[in-house]
Amino acid sequence: TQLLEQSPQFLSIQEGENLTVYCNSSSVFSSLQWYRQEPGEGPVLLVTVVTGGEVKKLKRLTFQFGDARKDSSLHITAAQPGDTGLYLCAGAPSKNRDDKIIFGKGTRLHILP
């Protein structure tokens, strides 16, 4: 069974600080996604990484896919209260649309003003 473990589970930091959250697995994934979920809403896709070692930037968010395509990290620079939410990583075992995407349990991030 493929699993994705996210760490830390909870993170509460002051506005303006930097942070990194991690997503690790012993399995190889064809692609990996990061989502942000706010209370009462469904997860919203932030980014997809598909190539080992790939780095993508979305404003103050930097996403990296591990060289072996087993892990990923999300780095936020100068965190803002608007970054508060549940961050989920998810891995696709293949491009086959019949293959389910595996989700980690998430990192709950709280940015204090």
Add this chain to the structure above:
Amino acid sequence: DSGVTQTPKHLITATGQRVTLRCSPRSGDLSVYWYQQSLDQGLQFLIHYYNGEERAKGNILERFSAQQFPDLHSELNLSSLELGDSALYFCASRNRGGYGYTFGSGTRLTVV
């Protein structure tokens, strides 16, 4: 608006009862994926339908069933409800190229 529509938004019901959750996928999408989200288990895959045909099943309880209709909307039926079935239930459409999902806003089920 993601284009994936779920109703109802909230549902409160008693143990032992049966409920039906409804999902309309994005226009033109033939697939529907159902997920359950609880605090301790995270997002768990339940079932996937493609153009009316069941394509994959996850750890879906026998008390739960789903179907996809000719107009492509899908219904998730939950019966003999237990307190532990209280959760958020999401449906999703797979994104182009197979990269990730677009989720609906979910149905929050509370069993009392």
